[in-house]
Amino acid sequence: MGTASFEPTVHYTSSTVAQIHVSGEIDEVFASTEEGLRGRVVEAIRLLAASAGEPVTAMVVDGEVRWPLIVHPDGSFIEATALAETEDGEPASAPRPLRTGEVPVVTGGPAPEPAAEPEGDLTADVAGSDETRDEAAVVMDAPEAPEPEAVAAEAPAAQLAQVPAVPAPEAPAVEAPAAGTPGVETPVPEASTPAAPLRSTTPRTATARRDTVREGVRRDPVQRATPTVEDLLGSRADRVKPRATEGWQGAIRRATGGAVSPRPGKAEQSRIDRERLVQRRLDGPRTIVILNPKGGAHKTTSTLLLAATFGTQRGGATLAWDNNETRGTLGWRAQNAPHHRTAVDLLEHLDSFAEPSQASLAALDTYVRTQVDARFDVLASDEDAAASSSIDAAAFDRLHGVLSRYYRLLIVDTGNNMRASNWVAAVSAADQLVIVSTVREDTAASAAWLLDGLREKGFDQKIAEAVTILAAPSAKPDRKLAERLERHFAQVTADVVHVPFDAALVDGGPIDFDALSPETRDAWLTVAASIAQRL
Numbered sequence: 001m002g003t004a005s006f007e008p009t010v011h012y013t014s015s016t017v018a019q020i021h022v023s024g025e026i027d028e029v030f031a032s033t034e035e036g037l038r039g040r041v042v043e044a045i046r047l048l049a050a051s052a053g054e055p056v057t058a059m060v061v062d063g064e065v066r067w068p069l070i071v072h073p074d075g076s077f078i079e080a081t082a083l084a085e086t087e088d089g090e091p092a093s094a095p096r097p098l099r100t101g102e103v104p105v106v107t108g109g110p111a112p113e114p115a116a117e118p119e120g121d122l123t124a125d126v127a128g129s130d131e132t133r134d135e136a137a138v139v140m141d142a143p144e145a146p147e148p149e150a151v152a153a154e155a156p157a158a159q160l161a162q163v164p165a166v167p168a169p170e171a172p173a174v175e176a177p178a179a180g181t182p183g184v185e186t187p188v189p190e191a192s193t194p195a196a197p198l199r200s201t202t203p204r205t206a207t208a209r210r211d212t213v214r215e216g217v218r219r220d221p222v223q224r225a226t227p228t229v230e231d232l233l234g235s236r237a238d239r240v241k242p243r244a245t246e247g248w249q250g251a252i253r254r255a256t257g258g259a260v261s262p263r264p265g266k267a268e269q270s271r272i273d274r275e276r277l278v279q280r281r282l283d284g285p286r287t288i289v290i291l292n293p294k295g296g297a298h299k300t301t302s303t304l305l306l307a308a309t310f311g312t313q314r315g316g317a318t319l320a321w322d323n324n325e326t327r328g329t330l331g332w333r334a335q336n337a338p339h340h341r342t343a344v345d346l347l348e349h350l351d352s353f354a355e356p357s358q359a360s361l362a363a364l365d366t367y368v369r370t371q372v373d374a375r376f377d378v379l380a381s382d383e384d385a386a387a388s389s390s391i392d393a394a395a396f397d398r399l400h401g402v403l404s405r406y407y408r409l410l411i412v413d414t415g416n417n418m419r420a421s422n423w424v425a426a427v428s429a430a431d432q433l434v435i436v437s438t439v440r441e442d443t444a445a446s447a448a449w450l451l452d453g454l455r456e457k458g459f460d461q462k463i464a465e466a467v468t469i470l471a472a473p474s475a476k477p478d479r480k481l482a483e484r485l486e487r488h489f490a491q492v493t494a495d496v497v498h499v500p501f502d503a504a505l506v507d508g509g510p511i512d513f514d515a516l517s518p519e520t521r522d523a524w525l526t527v528a529a530s531i532a533q534r535l
Contacts, residue, residue, distance in 0.1 A: 008048060008058040010041055010069065017273065018046055028241060038099075040081075043231070045071040050227075065092045078194040242272050271522065274529035278313040285404040286535045289412045289430035290429075292437055294446035300330050301505055302436045303413040304378075308513050308530040309521075310409050317408040319368065321399075322381035324415040325390045325422050331380025337512050339371030342380045347395055353402045361406045374513050379403070393421035395479045400429055418453055427459060432531055433466040433478030435493060439474045439482045451492055466493040468529050472501040495530045499523040 009021040015034040016040050020027045029044055031037035039059075049056040050073040058069045067084040071077040081094035178440070242264050244250045264272060288306070290299045300322075307320035309406040322330035330386070332340065346367040353359040368377040381391070383495045391399075403410060412426050427433070433454075437447040446467070452464055468489040470482060482498065500523055504515040 008045060008056065010045075010058050010060045012037075012062045014059070014273070015228075016276075022048065029401065030276065034049055038096075041446040042069070042071055042075075046073065046077075047077050049073045051522065062095055065094055067094050077082050095343065132226075145288060152477065164454045203307045242269070244268060259291060262513075271525065273527050275313055277529040278310060278525065278532045280532060282408055282535060285408055285410065285425075286414060286431045287400070287404070287429050288432045288434060288531060289414060289426050290436055291414055291427070291433050291450060292443065292447050293416050293418050293450050294443050295416055296438075297443045298436050298438050298469070300333055300413055301511070302327065302434065302469055302471070303334060303411055304511050305516075306434075306528060306531070307376040307378075307409075307411045308371070308374035308511075309524045310411070310532075311371070311374050312406070313525075313528070314375075316375045318376040318404060319401070319407040319410050321378060321379045321412045323412045323422055323426050325392070325417065325420045326382060326415075328381040328413060328415065330378060330413050331369065333381070333509070333511055334378040335371050335373075337378075337393060338367060340380075340383060341367045341371075343380050343391060343399060344382045346379065347391070347399060350398055350402055353405075356404060364406060377407075391422045393425035396422040396425040397429075400425075418450065424457070426455075426456065427432050427462070427467055430462060432534055433459075433462050434531065435466055435468045435489070436471065437468070437485070437489075438471045439477045440473055441481070444470075444485050448488065448492075463492065465496060465534055467527070467534070468493045468496045469499060469527055470496060472500045475501050475503075477501070494534065497523070497527045497530055499527065 009019065011019045013019060016031055016037055018029045018037055020029060020041070027044070029037065029040045031040050045056055045058050055070055055072045058068050058071065059505070060067055064086055065084050065086070066196055067079070067081045069077065069079045077099075079096070079099040081096050081099070083093050083365050084092045084094035087094045219438075241261075244253050244262055244264040245256075246268045247265045249265050249268070263269070290303050290306075292299055303322075307318050311318040320330060320334070322328040324330075331340075346364075347366075353363070364377075368379050370377050370494045400410070412430075414423055414426055435447050435451065437443045451463055451466075470485055470489070476535065486496045500517075500519050502517055502520040502522075503516070504512060
């Protein structure tokens with residue numbers, strides 16, 4: 001059996017997106033990781049092979065290098081990166097090593113001639129099964145010398161090898177002949193003769209292999225199972241094509257009622273990719289901590305805008321938490337709520353939330369301030385000017401342990417005192433650090449000093465994975481200074497993202513998220529995507 005006559009082409013456009021070109025059609029495949037994407041590509045080609053009933057050879061294109069990928073209907077595959085070449089046919093080095101599937105390649109041709117084996121060895125994987133004994137031509141090693149008639153009737157092995165592996169029809173029940181009837185052999189009950197080992201003399205085709213896997217016969221653990229509803233739904237999700245809503249592409253789609261639906265433009269596709277990163281599934285709660293020990297460095301604004309971006313894109317389950325040891329301004333800049341309770345009030349009643357069976361997210365509504373339009377909650381710091389209480393490390397750890405049960409994302413705004421125990425506790429609990437600075441010498445120097453201090457405290461790995469935000473302090477920031485700051489922080493942290501100045505944020509009051517400019521929204525989506533891919 002050869003491979004299918006058509007040849008799909010797989011174009012890797014990024015580490016999480018690939019395009020499969022088949023007969024003029026283009027299907028996009030998405031995954032959250034590079035390994036997951038490669039697995040989905042193999043599964044998409046397997047569906048084509050299963051439909052064609054034969055192996056399919058796809059040409060994989062990654063940049064300027066291409067190599068063949070052969071996938072069989074049963075899911076076994078070979079990604080022959082050793083045969084990689086350029087578009088000009090010159091040998092090239094592939095960015096990936098040779099890959100093969102766990103399932104052995106099953107073909108329909110004759111099986112290779114086995115090496116000589118001792119008489120009586122078991123070479124068929126279905127010994128002792130009555131059904132499979134009927135479905136394949138076998139040679140039985142009898143325990144006693146055969147009768148002359150049996151010797152005369154025995155066929156050569158070469159002839160038996162040509163017998164196709166088809167199930168024998170079920171014989172109708174007939175009356176057993178009387179013992180001693182001339183010319184008729186009396187059947188011997190099976191119980192009187194122990195079953196001898198079986199040796200298959202026919203090639204195992206994919207069809208025969210499936211036919212022999214029946215009740216009572218153990219399935220090969222590496223044999224691919226029959227596709228399930230999860231496979232069906234997974235393939236449907238991979239084939240959903242994004243619809244253009246912006247630019248001339250979106251205008252044509254609306255004008256034709258969807259009859260003509262161009263692919264999204266470059267800018268819209270970039271937005272879609274970033275939204276998918278922000279919406280990616282998390283396997284547990286995550287804590288993002290916003291840092292800069294200088295006041296007025298854009299920390300509180302960044303906390304609220306990140307929470308709004310994650311909340312709207314992920315559909316809620318996001319908390320913006322003011323972890324100032326005394327008083328912060330996060331609650332003041334959030335939208336109004338029907339109460340003024342804070343983290344201190346929640347701490348006093350925290351025991352009632354310690355047991356999930358006796359509490360709920362709805363019970364937290366009396367302590368957090370819901371931002372309905374942006375789909376996130378705010379936990380404010382103490383707002384009582386006469387109070388003497390403060391949040392320490394132990395209090396932070398207790399609050400963090402309980403809140404992590406009710407929210408998927410906790411975005412923590414911090415104070416200006418790096419020596420405060422709750423400040424250090426927040427950094428220790430962080431899954432992702434975000435360093436914030438305006439494009440000013442003083443706030444940038446404060447951020448650089450912060451990173452030096454964290455390194456001395458042993459947080460080197462968290463610094464290396466941190467994201468830096470450089471916020472423009474005016475409509476016309478100093479470009480040379482912005483470039484110099486970007487060069488510095490790009491060498492210290494994992495990513496540097498610029499966010500523009502927005503007049504809607506200047507007055508210092510509650511943030512109206514609907515009033516933000518499209519450029520501001522897009523920039524904070526970029527920030528959120530950069531953070532999300534590291535969670």
